[in-house]
Amino acid sequence: MLEKTNRMNYLYDFYQALLTPKQSSYMALYYLDDYSLGEIAEEYDVSRQAVYDNIKRTEAMLEEYEEKLLLFEKFQKRSELITKMKQLASDGENSVLAEMIAELEKLD
Amino acid sequence: MLEKTNRMNYLYDFYQALLTPKQSSYMALYYLDDYSLGEIAEEYDVSRQAVYDNIKRTEAMLEEYEEKLLLFEKFQKRSELITKMKQLASDGENSVLAEMIAELEKLD
Numbered sequence: 602m603l604e605k606t607n608r609m610n611y612l613y614d615f616y617q618a619l620l621t622p623k624q625s626s627y628m629a630l631y632y633l634d635d636y637s638l639g640e641i642a643e644e645y646d647v648s649r650q651a652v653y654d655n656i657k658r659t660e661a662m663l664e665e666y667e668e669k670l671l672l673f674e675k676f677q678k679r680s681e682l683i684t685k686m687k688q689l690a691s692d693g694e695n696s697v698l699a700e701m702i703a704e705l706e707k708l709d
Numbered sequence: 710m711l712e713k714t715n716r717m718n719y720l721y722d723f724y725q726a727l728l729t730p731k732q733s734s735y736m737a738l739y740y741l742d743d744y745s746l747g748e749i750a751e752e753y754d755v756s757r758q759a760v761y762d763n764i765k766r767t768e769a770m771l772e773e774y775e776e777k778l779l780l781f782e783k784f785q786k787r788s789e790l791i792t793k794m795k796q797l798a799s800d801g802e803n804s805v806l807a808e809m810i811a812e813l814e815k816l817d
Contacts, residue, residue, distance in 0.1 A: 618777035669726035
């Protein structure tokens with residue numbers, strides 16, 4: 602569950618601009634602010650089931666966007682590369698660094 | 710017009726996964742394969758106006774996605790950085806390189 606929360610936080614971060622304001626509010630309250638479904642339902646004066654359905658649909662949408670655009674996957678790969686590159690840059694190992702930069706370029 | 714074609718080619722490249730198959734086909738024929746509106750209309754047995762309207766709507770959608778996700782803008786910034794980093798890596802200027810890698814990281 603923690604892993605899913607973590608993933609949803611990232612997907613929300615990458616794709617929130619593509620959600621409706623209501624979808625975005627529910628997701629932020631549920632995943633970022635740790636509200637329960639019941640608390641969100643009360644806040645918006647709707648049923649708990651309505652909040653649950655909306656969040657489930659939004660989760661599926663975020664996964665669909667990720668399947669199509671891979672922003673989170675690329676971000677993870679880029680982060681790994683950048684960490685290694687920083688180490689190498691401080692070590693002065695430039696030929697290996699050049700290979701990594703080439704790999705980074707392929708991600709775009 | 711050439712600049713617009715170039716921009717549309719890039720936007721299409723970044724966001725084509727979010728288009729419908731028909732939108733995607735029309736855009737590919739018009740922007741990548743340089744078909745005329747009339748040729749696409751003939752190919753799909755629809756009116757020239759229908760093709761024109763579809764392409765105009767798709768162009769607006771692509772610009773809207775770019776406004777929200779900035780994939781093309783980030784790609785351009787990343788490309789610039791990568792070009793400079795390659796030069797620096799081959800020159801062995803590591804402290805400047807480290808600053809650039811930090812800048813690259815901020816784009817994610």
